[in-house]
Amino acid sequence: MLVKVYGSAVFGVEATTITVEVNIENGYAYRLVGLPDNAIKESSYRISAALKNNKYELPGKKITINMAPADLRKEGSAYDLTLAIGILAASKQISSKNIGDYVIMGELSLDGSLQPLTGALPIAIKAREEGFKGFILPVQNVKEAAIVNDLQVYGVENIKEVIDFFDGKSDLKPLKIDTRKEFNKNLDHPEFDFADVKGQETIKRCMEIAAAGGHNIILIGPPGSGKTMLAKRLPTILPPMSLMEALETTKIHSVVGRIKEHTGLINQRPFRSPHHTISDVALVGGGAYPQPGEISLSHNGVLFLDELPEFKRSVLEVMRQPLEDREVTISRAKFTVTYPSSFMLVASMNPSPSGYFSDGNSPVTSSPQEMQRYLSKISGPLLDRIDIHIEVQPVPFEKLTEERRGEPSKMIRERVTKAREFQVARFSTLNNVHYNAQMNVKQIREFCVLDTTSKELLKAAMEKLNLSARAYDRILKVSRTIADLENIDSISPEHIAEAIQYRSLDREGWLG
Numbered sequence: 001m002l003v004k005v006y007g008s009a010v011f012g013v014e015a016t017t018i019t020v021e022v023n024i025e026n027g028y029a030y031r032l033v034g035l036p037d038n039a040i041k042e043s044s045y046r047i048s049a050a051l052k053n054n055k056y057e058l059p060g061k062k063i064t065i066n067m068a069p070a071d072l073r074k075e076g077s078a079y080d081l082t083l084a085i086g087i088l089a090a091s092k093q094i095s096s097k098n099i100g101d102y103v104i105m106g107e108l109s110l111d112g113s114l115q116p117l118t119g120a121l122p123i124a125i126k127a128r129e130e131g132f133k134g135f136i137l138p139v140q141n142v143k144e145a146a147i148v149n150d151l152q153v154y155g156v157e158n159i160k161e162v163i164d165f166f167d168g169k170s171d172l173k174p175l176k177i178d179t180r181k182e183f184n185k186n187l188d189h190p191e192f193d194f195a196d197v198k199g200q201e202t203i204k205r206c207m208e209i210a211a212a213g214g215h216n217i218i219l220i221g222p223p224g225s226g227k228t229m230l231a232k233r234l235p236t237i238l239p240p241m242s243l244m245e246a247l248e249t250t251k252i253h254s255v256v257g258r259i260k261e262h263t264g265l266i267n268q269r270p271f272r273s274p275h276h277t278i279s280d281v282a283l284v285g286g287g288a289y290p291q292p293g294e295i296s297l298s299h300n301g302v303l304f305l306d307e308l309p310e311f312k313r314s315v316l317e318v319m320r321q322p323l324e325d326r327e328v329t330i331s332r333a334k335f336t337v338t339y340p341s342s343f344m345l346v347a348s349m350n351p352s353p354s355g356y357f358s359d360g361n362s363p364v365t366s367s368p369q370e371m372q373r374y375l376s377k378i379s380g381p382l383l384d385r386i387d388i389h390i391e392v393q394p395v396p397f398e399k400l401t402e403e404r405r406g407e408p409s410k411m412i413r414e415r416v417t418k419a420r421e422f423q424v425a426r427f428s429t430l431n432n433v434h435y436n437a438q439m440n441v442k443q444i445r446e447f448c449v450l451d452t453t454s455k456e457l458l459k460a461a462m463e464k465l466n467l468s469a470r471a472y473d474r475i476l477k478v479s480r481t482i483a484d485l486e487n488i489d490s491i492s493p494e495h496i497a498e499a500i501q502y503r504s505l506d507r508e509g510w511l512g
Helices: 043-052 080-090 120-129 139-145 159-167 179-184 201-213 227-232 243-255 280-284 313-317 320-325 368-375 409-426 441-447 452-464 470-485 493-501
Strands: 002-011 014-025 029-033 062-068 102-104 134-138 152-156 217-220 302-305 327-331 336-340 344-349 388-391
Touching (some): 014 120, 029 043, 080 102, 080 159, 120 139, 134 139, 139 152, 201 227, 280 313, 470 493
Parallel strands (some): 002 102, 029 062, 217 344, 217 388, 302 344
Antiparallel strands (some): 002 014, 014 062, 327 336
16 A cells, blocks of 8 residues: 655755655565665664554565655654654554645654654745645644644654544644744843943944944953953844744754754844854854854854954855855755855954053063964954954953943843834845945945045045055944934944044054
8 A cells, every 4th residue: 555644854944845655565575765864764673663662563564665856865863753654554554544634753762752853943834835734743843833823733742642643543732822922022031231241331332333233343352351241242232033033043943953942933133152163164054964054053143253363264264255145055966055144243352362462551461563463363354344343441440340230231222223224224125235234335335425524534544544445345334324323314524433443453553
């Protein structure tokens, strides 16, 4: 007897439906075809034990299983439940009447219980698109998949529940989730808050500008000056995620199994902080069967690179293209996968190997030559993609002991959100530009028009401070954001003057 059951394979952040055809006839053999990997080939042992421990049997006949499309590589143990239900239906041990209405996925333990899988959300989205009635999967992933509306999602703990469901002996109750309610849960209760930061008002201002315009930022300062503390709080002042952004982010984390058990939608912007020993594949994604890297896991959020010069140069260089394109494409001989990677880059670094500026008052001073050698580890093209450079000085004792709390993140976020709304309206006719940091040269000329006084000020600054040519466009972008924060259409000399301060590494003579 021939029976068709349905599973799903995830490539990139999209799922593809897999038709599992099970044919049982006279003879004795077990053949599994359709490019399965070793984990799937070993499934017969898990299925046999799971069925036996639940008083069912792997039939002693000729079993042929085809996983179509046959030219698409399938991997992972999540097809165990699909194959087991197909075998039981084809051998008439259970009813096959409604099996084709459901996508069925899950890894079997030897006692028949189910282990969690990865990629539940993209699979559920694909199942709804293709008109399936429901999705049966391990209970650990049910909340994640139930985000998808108009699809009945059933979480099960063991294979016996699935068997009884198809035999009509018991009912499974689909989990219903109000996606909007799930999205709004804990939206205004971040773990970190700028109110906890003592002093550093200039740096807070920089962070606000960076968040308002989506600008990449680098913090340069000695150990203990608060660089990491400030970076961790940046997501709390970014505009709240839209529902579409939350779904995109959850899909990526679902693919790599980073969704916590019994967790649904990710509604807080991601903050990723990889160690400086990370490889280029781990950062941008890849592998024999490509997986998202840190830059994709930080999509719609913040990627924080602490001690930037300590990262391998090759690792930093592979980031250049994703920073421009907001996506990363990984090519293999037989397929190509594209992952989104629209993130804000926040980098921090010490000014020198000793950790301190060229300053006689520092505990350990560094010469300008040592500082230059240290800074040269970062390439010009990478720095070219960072709009704001700011020096962070240690907080004096008087500020540390102040009882007064700083401005909370919620108030800063309100200003940032309002500035972003201006930018969305401004770029409404453009497809790939949503905030100031994404402007290209043509758009800068159109939206960053300067009056005569502002032009003279910028010209004088570039000549006097020996600012590099690449600093010119960055200053215009940042000044446009400063004007947006003040709800002003035109860029004034005050905006230009403030933006000029945020290009420390471009200034000749900055090293002393």
